[in-house]
Amino acid sequence: MARYLAARIGLGVLTILAVVLFTFLLMFVVPGDPARTIAGPRATPQVLALVRANLHLGQPVLAQLGHYLAGIVQGDFGISYVQKESVSSIIGGRLPATAELGLAGLAVELVLGGALGVWDGLREKRSRWLAVVNVGFLSVPSFSLGFLLLLLFGYELSLFPIDGGTGGDRIVLPALTLGLFGMPYYANVVRDAMQETLAAPYTRTAVAKGLSRRQVLRHHVLRNALSPALTMAGLDFAILLSGVVFVETVFDWPGIGQLQTQAFYNVDRPVLMGTVVVAAVLVVVATLAIDLIRMAIDPRTRLVSQ
Amino acid sequence: MSAEPLIELVDVHKRYRAVHALAGVSLSVMPGETLGIVGESGCGKSTIARLVMGLEKPSGGELRFRGEPYPRSPRRLRQIRRRVGIVFQDPYDSLDPRFTLEHLVDEPLRAHGLPRGRARIQELLTSVGMENADLDSYPGQYSGGQRQRIGIARALALEPDVIVCDEPTSALDVSVQAQILNLLLTLQRERGLAYLFISHDLEVVRRMSDRLAVIYAGTIVEEGAAPLITSAPSHPYTRALLDAVPATRPSERHVSEPRVLPEPLGAERTACLFAPRCPRRAKRCLTDVPQLRSHDDRLVACHFPLQGGDQAGSETAAPSSSASFQA
């Protein structure tokens, strides 16, 4: 187990390192002079030179990368060109909002999708209603869904505030947009797993024991039926995060996604890179967490560790 | 005595990660003879089939066909596959349900560039007792026994020298098993085929084979003439396999006391891999690896082989004399 964990963490670190390298190199393709962006259009050549020195811009690429990596290890992502503040404190300030939205979206996706899947799986015939809903959500692209929700519940019905920012029920629409996109997938996966589990010989064993339907479902069916959805969630987390970027922008949600979009338009290199690295860390940590949960639920997946 | 074996395995090893599936197996199949391989699930008998078919490569040792080592290049390995046919265990899985009989039997002919045509396919199907089959029908229309016949026709198409039969009747109904076994016997008589006949069913292997190799945990524990080994086994494991075959009448019930100990949970390290389950094990079995050696007209890998008529430690299989059980 310890060896497996160590290997997984090592792999995660490598992944993050690869992301850093890749984005760092990409940044050199981006046009524009960072020193001028920071110092402003009217800066004197002396000021520009000073900024360049501070940012190690004059040094070879490898040396710059070294400085950058050394900084990251200490939690230092540099200074934002635009806000002139430490990138780590900017990201740190926005992390709670993104975490809140991400978890709420995941909850909509998993809990709502799981519940629908369980409900539909228990019926002998597939619910037509759910099929329509599923196809509906599957065929509407995530961004149109966001605008639709915003228009319908925000402007027309005025059920939810649309003034941007966090707090109160402002979370509802963005979380729905984020979660409803993946929800049908989970509803389908759970539904199929439910049907399979209900027909499985071990469920028959449970019935043959004389357990009540409730006991059969609780002790034998549900845990087995939810395991594939968790596997999917592990694979899916990166997609959920990419949805966050878009949803935060549409709903003016002050999180990391929005920050990343702004940084992109401002060519704010340190912030852009910081958000990418943080996203990579989030994905690595989340996949590991989901894997651990899965291993706790399904002993067969622990085989990997031996 | 034909001088040259068709197929030879020389000290063959096969490892899958941590699992040592075959640990030094040497055997040979002579032209026209049947070598039976018997053992329990997971003993490595199917690994032997895959190696002989050239579907996998050994981790150590050598396979030879007519004295020549198996070639490394896939193209030249194909030529060996032409000479070595296979009949699979599961007639339901081994035939693609989307293809007609004609297509299925034609497939090996086409793949190896042999003379083709409906007449040839009809002839092949006739040779396996399917003369009335419609060439345009699909395998889904046939019973397990008939599908196994189609599988045998496919194997015969390349006119192989030897056919690997990997549990060819295990998936069939008892009344159908006999038909397939009879067909295999007839084909061997008519065509001088050699068989490598793999099964867990000792009774079937005994009746099909000239020689018999008993495998336990990836090694041969006993090998010799089939009638000799099955009537007077030398290895306690062979004895245990024979003892476990159910009676043919209620008055001869004998499996009341299992003569082989159940597999222990923990990985007990013993020199003889069978020792943890052996009723005759002694100290030496925990320290010395028994080598396959000549004993009583056969090869046996046991420090304390059973002597002819010596049944100590395990009751006789002859049900009439087994008085050791109680109601």
Added chain:
Amino acid sequence: MTATLRSSGLAVTDLHVHYGERHAVRGVSFAVARGQTLAIVGESGCGKSSTALAVSRLLPVGATTEGSAVVGDLDISSATGDELRNARGRVVAYMPQDAMAALNPVQSAGRQIAEVLRLRRGVDRGQAAAGAVDLLEDVGINEPDAVARRYAHELSGGMRQRVMLAIALAARPQVLIADEPTTALDVTVQAGILALVRELVVADQMALVWITHDIGVVAEIADTVAIMYGGLIVEQGPVETIFEHPAHPYTQALVQSPRDSRHAPPKAAFNAIPGSPPLGDFPSGCPFHPRCPAALKVCPQTMAATVELEPGHVCACHLTSAPA
């Protein structure tokens, strides 16, 4: 064990099973006393597994049954709701062929046994865990503590089947229905389980119904035998009678061929019944007539009546029922 307990075995009368249009079991009747073993023998599609599932009330949704299966004063076939639930495990327990699939993959073996003790016998958690270990020991497992903690995929085939047996026995059933429980096992492992079950049937005074295609297993374990073909019982009687004086041509072939085989030299032809067992639609009249070496003119037209040849030995064959 009291006489009343012993008397309440299983009595099945005129049982039919339909899967939609398909009439898989066409009226079978048999009885097993407690402390006795009935073996139901037949090939694929003969209806033996459907019979087992019907008596255990475990048929899939969509299957319908007629007839009765009575244990004591309870008709299992018509029980519903709590009455049925209470009967499961206690009155009738079921043991399937594929233990790997029948064990919950995400629960330890011990927990799955303890569940029965806890929920069906009202034992508390700690006692149930200990009871599960005891049961594992009863079914001949050497290190019951360690096995109790393991999951299905960590056990050998024989151990898994013993765990299934422990689950089946946990609520002390009056009747145990075992559907080919040793078919997938190696012979050495099968031998151990056969010996164990034979002992338990007598010790616990269970009525055991053992479904199998292997006539050798029947010789080892059965007190009485029912031979099924084409959804019908074609012959039924005490095990000695079935093996020594089989009346039906199908029984004769089943019983005789392994015996001939033991004495046959290598490479001699096997005794074979031509054709293969019917799947789906059964032939008209006697379903065995297309394969029967002694078929009469009447055989394809009508099924022979079941006739008692001697007390306890019945056969449904025109050769034995009609005077020549």
